[in-house]
Amino acid sequence: MAETALHEFDRDTAVTRGGPGVHDVDLSAGWSIGHALNGGYVLAVAGRALAESLPHPDPFTVTAHYLTATLPGPARIRTDVARTGNTTSTASAGVFQTDDEGRETERIRVLATYGDLDALTDEVGTTAEPPPIPQQAECFSAADSPEEFKPEMGNRLDLRLDPHTCGWALGEPSGRGEIRGWLGLADGRDHDPLSLLMAVDALPPTAFDYGVQGWVPTVELTVHVRAMPAPGPVRIALSSRNLAGGYLEEDAEVWDSKDRLVAQSRQLARTLRRR
Template identity: 45%
Template sequence: MSRFGRATAIERVGDGRYAIDLDAGFAIGAALNGGYLMAVLDRAAVDATPHQHPISTAATFLRVAKAGPAEILVDTRKTGRTAATSRVSLVQNEQVAVEALITTGTLDPAAEPDWAGEPPVPELPPVEKCTGFQPVTEERERGFADRVDMRFDPATMGWLDGQPMGRPELRAWFRLPDGEDADAYALALAVDALPPVALNLGAKGWAPTVELTWHMRAVPAPGPLALHGTGRLLTGGWFDEEVEVWDSAGRLVAQSRQIARVGRGG
């Protein structure tokens, strides 16, 4: 099993009840990444229903989830031939940290779109011309940055040098670091893997997600994923972020939209 598979592995301990030991490696600061938490919830929802994929996940982040033991509760509200819908809660220290409404279904990996609108797959420079994080050393690990293999389009990374581009946009290549091909749960991670697009508007520090909805549109082909994050409005301390995920075959495989608070760090 891959490192990501182990980090999201759940154990059924009762009817609609699962146990997990949340992995500290997927933390950004003290808080676990929202995409990682959604992957965990999606695994439980799929296990509790007769379908293979999390088609729609609408997650509300109520409290910061931290590394360590947690419980997942799945309350299946409806089960049909093509879809099932469940209310799924992540509970830690007897408090709900994340609550989600998840619809599962089964996608045909060979299915082709009946119609696909614009824009096409975002144009990214070749991987070798993109900006990556420095490799981990035995003395230093950086949490989430070491659990994903990401290469960022340099044109969207001016915020790192104090020169934000003035437009809420980020683009990057995404893979799991052990070379494992992406599945549904890696897509859940990918839609929340980019730094906040508000950084390119001059925002700083942690930007906590309040609500995030993502949709799985297709089973991804083997190879890297292309991520394109954008936003429409920053106002009153809130900003929105939309992410599209494209696979190596040029297909749109996941979409997300979230509302988040503007970072206030230095």
């Protein structure tokens, strides 16, 4: 019987155990944003190594500090388990790459607590509401984007941006710091907790809506995964309230097809160029 082909995300985040607390991975250029890899993708790879190192399967809270730009190619992930408990476990991870001269550089440092989302209760008390995004057919797809906003990673995604938050693509940023859209994976894979680590960093940065162009590298990113996502694309709302001194914060909410808030994040990012 022929072996079932892996979805792109599973193939490109697969890690191989190289010894106690060590995992090796070949980071795919398919998740590039310019010369570097998307921070959410790299976080998901580290998240998979952590899942294989802990007795609990799902990320509850994950914080990453981005030290240097991660490049396509081989990498090594070193994990260190701090504590294992009945309901949650905590560990750290570092993603390292070695250059042609044998010098090793740490790319990101992660601290995470894992648990079991399926074991959570169904109780919900919230004032949060799903973002007002038009239906997918009324949103802009990647095929509608200007060439300068088509990174290689876009080929891995089915991204549909809310036209009300796309003025920046036409040279008319709103200045509100808001970007919203639908996000699926291009090969039809449904979202899971690991792909949510990527999803919070998959849309164009809110810096674009402030009129800032160019690379917007993440300095720090914290993700809270709140529930197992239902099948289908998710809706993501990004917002920022403060761009100052060349840095901005970006908050993300991720909602699934059952109108549940399944992930939240905040990141601090650096703006390198202005229009």
